[in-house]
Amino acid sequence: MRISQQVSRHDERIILLHFDGDLNASDCEATSKIFQEIIDSKKYFIVALMENVTFVSSPFLGELMGCKLRLVEKGGNMVVVGLNYDLRERLIQMGADKIFQFYPDTHTAYNHYHWEYTQSAQVVSITLPPKLQSVPAVRRFIAGIAKQKGYTARDSFRIETIVDEIANNAIEHGDSSQPEISVELRIDRKKFELLVRNKTLMDKANQLKCVLEANKETAQTGDTRGRGLALVKLISNSINVSIDKSGTEVKITKMREDS
Amino acid sequence: MDTQIELQISDLDNVPHGKLIKFMGDLDATNVESTLDQVTKLIKEGFVLIVADFRNLRYVNSTGLGILLHFSKTAKEKSGCFKIANVNDNVYEIIEIIGANTLLDIYDNVEEAIASLQTRR
Amino acid sequence: MDSQPQSSSPAGANSHAAYSVNLPSDLEYIPPLRQFVAEIARVEGFSKKFCFRTEIIVDELVTNGILHGSQDVHSSVTVSAKFEAGSMNLSVQDQGGTRLNLENLKRAVYSPKPPSSDKKKGRGLVIVQMLSSEVKIDVGESGQTQVHVVKTKDPDETQAQREKLLYESDL
Structure with a gap:
């Protein structure tokens, strides 16, 4: 030896x-x-x-x-x-x-x-063209990572919903000339964070901020967009929207349910 | 975590040292080790006539193929065999590319694979 | 530089769709990753067969990048895929392995031969070669290794699509 x-x-x-x-x-x-x-x-x-x-x-x-x-x-x-x-x-x-x-x-x-x-988080960054058809693949990818990392089926499903709503929103309400949107996830044993960045016209971005940061009751009475985002609020632990000249960033945090 | 593969193991009627293993899911680098442990255990216990049903094996990569060849070799060393049935076209293409189709016993269906076991007895 | 990066120029400014993923060098990410790239190829109009082949190419190259091109614990691997009408340009970049790792990679890509039947490793790049139209290696200044793959639509697939277009234009 x-x-x-x-x-x-x-x-x-x-x-x-x-x-x-x-x-x-x-x-x-x-x-x-x-x-x-x-x-x-x-x-x-x-x-x-x-x-x-x-x-x-x-x-x-x-x-x-x-x-x-x-x-x-x-x-x-x-x-x-x-x-x-x-x-x-x-x-x-x-x-x-x-x-x-x-x-x-x-x-x-x-x-x-x-x-x-x-307990250091692992980071996965994705960039994709602003195409609604790509979103199902992205949401399944991220939910698949959560499952692979030991998150429960329910958590993974909720994560899939969050990605779907936020990514669709970034594409549908983004600036039509934006070349790409970026999705980043940070995952550790206890929590999952999703950051979606895109270019949005200022009034749309402010609208989004209002919907997301308003209380749940207000959000639920809105249109489809409001309902989708209200759902995200219900199944996540925190939401932050930051807007600047370079674009809009939505950050969602969800705690792991069995942590 | 190896969540993508499931092996269902059952007896083979009238084949005393035989087992049928249904592979379900994807066989890849994240789960070869657990697959290896389960199949090796069977071979060690004396079940050396194995039929692997690939009907629900969606995917296999080079690492997965490596252990399939290993099973075939180990079973043969113990005077047994590792036969594969119901291989889908995609998986067969990969087996063919690395030339494993000449090394593995591949059958169209489970019945044929089992019949070949019975004739060898 | 071993070779020029893949540079098939797109037919028009917006005629291609580009995706990229950067992820930690951890094998656990591969199953969802390879399925993601395959699904994206499907969204971009490629056949199921093409997508399955893409799935295995991604799997083999990323596995290789993690096992042989990720010396640092915080290493990551970047997968980029650009889709054009008849082809996919895929590249997998790692942060560089040892000199031996690189030599092995070059040998496997430029003069592939299947390993003997009792070996459990070394078949991945044979599969990639067989399923791709073109494979190239590029080494960056700080040692990053990039494997570029061009995969064109299968001839029968292109023909089928052409026939479909002709049929639709007749309607």
Whole structure:
């Protein structure tokens, strides 16, 4: 076995441990010592890189499980990255999948770490031509992301409705010469934010601001536009409209229902 | 999250070591691992005569094809087989492009695939 | 620069529709993303077959960009699609991988050969090559890698559309 460690250059709280070759029972002691040193240096998140591992013995796996427990006690975690299919099968047979999360690549592991422990939002930006026919694809795309990220079916459906109403509005009431509209979503474990920017004539933009920022009762008595936007108000947690010379930006926040 | 694929596994009548697996959804990089775990478990348990029904498999990418070839190889190593039936045109095109049509046993329908298992017994 | 960026000039100023998506290098985004691009291609008048092929091209290129072109944890991938009457120009840009990653990509794009049957990886770009009319790689100044794909309508599809137009003009 060869083992080397490095502090992640992306996040100094994470240690990358590269394992190489056969991981035998005779390697347990050295490994345990390395883990203890890492814990003593107050680092509690470890990504075990196992792309070049050829064999894992059951005593070694037991040792790794013990090491993970020590990290978890400190509020940390250890995940395993890059196992080949055969090794993965072997580890699952030994019950390792109940203790460790396996990731195919470091990126996915980092993304999960950020999602779980740092609550930083992930951002997706879309630009599209101002065509109403494109909106169904956009709304399904964004709802699909929410589902993929673990939001409930109900939340995802509501997010789809919000995107639909706001994007349609930006196209229908936007300046006819606008070349594109932009839709941005910021999603984290607890909330979803949607920002839709477009070019709108000033009077339309002010009208929109009135509809969106008026109280619910006023909005519900309006026309179709008012009803759609009133619906958005009902299913979201906050709405902000900002207008300047460059255009109009509508920002909607929706909290995740099971957070 | 791997929400896009579902495997329905059932016994095959009169084929003691056989299983029918219905693949439903999209097989891709986000769910190959869970698919791999489920099918490998069956093979390890001795169910080495497998018929995969692709009627409701809408989509497969290169990663998904990689594990289909792996299943075929693993089953054959254990004197079994991994047969595929009801492949839609889109999925078949992808299988063909990478030349996997010569490596995988592909049948028009589940009945034919099962019949081929019975003749080998 | 390895090659010039794809520059099929549009027939008229507003004759093309351009879409772009920038998203984190995270495989979880791929299923909704590839379906989005396929659905947009459908909206832009391409056949179901064309859209399915587009879906797999997007999947393979973005997977590649995430796994081999996203060294930084905050890396992202940008997918742009421009639709014209008979073709789609698609480009997938990542933030650049290692030199080896780039060499592998170039080899896969410019001299593709399918891997042996026991390999589980390395088939993605073979599929992209086969389903596209043209594939090019472009490397930006700070190492970003951009894969450009031109996919023209299948001949039978163009013919079908022409026939439909002739039929409609007769009415």
